[in-house]
Amino acid sequence: MSSYQGVKEGAKQVVRLLEKFPDERFKYLVSFKKSQLERFRRIAGLPVASEGGAANSTAQITSINEIKDIVNRTSGPLGLQKDMLKKMQAAIPHDQFTEASMKAQIVSLTDLVNNKYKNYYDVGDKLYKPAGNPEYYQRILDDITGQKKENVFAGLRTVFWGK
């Protein structure tokens, strides 16, 4: 029982850490933060209703074209043979947390949230502002955060000259 409580408490801590994760700046097929919050909220016994409600409302809007789009984009896994899928399933670890493994999750997440490795292995401006293309990363970031949208000509310049 106590270990169960420990896991539950740990999961709550994981949820708190996950909430510190930055929101994804770009819309992907799956969201790490969302799917993982749901996973650990369930273990922690916290309500997942807010996500569920949101999922329901989006489910209604999902059109046939969007479904087709998703199916097309995931042609690889769907085209796999059955025994291969089974093998892949077997290789994937399943959710069975003990107190110790939950602690390991917390330690790892804390490292990530605190930027431990970015700070420790500091590569400096040599790589963040690369000599060949100093504005490269800043341009990408400006564009996806919407701070500075570029026009067609800037895009064409990149296509033809590479930067």
Added chain:
Amino acid sequence: MIRYTTRCQGISSVARAQSRNLLRQSAAATLFYSTKTTTPQENKNDIEFDTLGSPITRGKNSAAASKEYKLPKWKEALGEYVIKTFGLDMDKVRAGPVAGSYYYSICKEQGLQYENEPLSESAKFFYEELKLPRTFSQWFQVTILHEWMLFVRMRAMPFKYGRNYQQKLVDKTFADIEMRLFDEMNIHSGRIVDQYSKDFNSQLKGAVFAYDVGFYTDDATLATAVWRNLFGGRKNIDYAHLDAVVKYIRSQLYVMSRMSDREFALGKFKFVPASEKVTILSPAEEEEMKQRVIKKYQDLDKSGLILPSDRSNLSYEN
């Protein structure tokens, strides 16, 4: 200190690696790598790089097939003469053999695995420790993760050369994938191979974009990019795995960031095995390493003993 002969197995290849391309007392790795197993004999403070790209162990264009082949002396001399008279830009020419051949081969071997065969050391990290499925597309994800790391360093080279290096690396990747799909995966239809290639191409673009954003912003974003690409976005992910991969990526980039353009462009880089820990250099050590590299290449450039094909204009001071 560490001897890099393990990559090519067999006595002949070890002998070959020892007979040439010795980079004694060289800069980069001497100070970086700390292995758990250093025997007294190995502790010689020298490193051997085998830059000729032998890791591709099989397939039509494998290095094993061309290992014994050596260019006749007169052809070599003719080549040097042509380079000298026409003043060819060797930094540009070198992109093919270094990025296309050597750098691709070290990316490829990381996740290379065959069914019913024991895994290599680097592959064990991905398939056993991280519990990734042993599939072709997973191999591709591992490969592009490593290629992306090289891209990051290549961007820091002068634009003209860095771009060329990237191009050669990508070209070789897709040529090799096509070959592997036909020969090893036994796909006979060109149309299906084309389809797969297109799919892999969009995966590559997506992964490079996501990793770039993660690299520039923070560890959490990089971890989500890794989760989406390398781990295929599976729900029950062990965060310790994500943590390990982020650490692995950052440490490799750190090693690359401490290399000069010249060394990197000559193919002196090699991925640090995941089982080894990279410790950062103190400013004094860094300075010492820099001076050693500068001295080495200054002496080489001044000596006049360097062949036209070995010349390079890239900086060795950064």
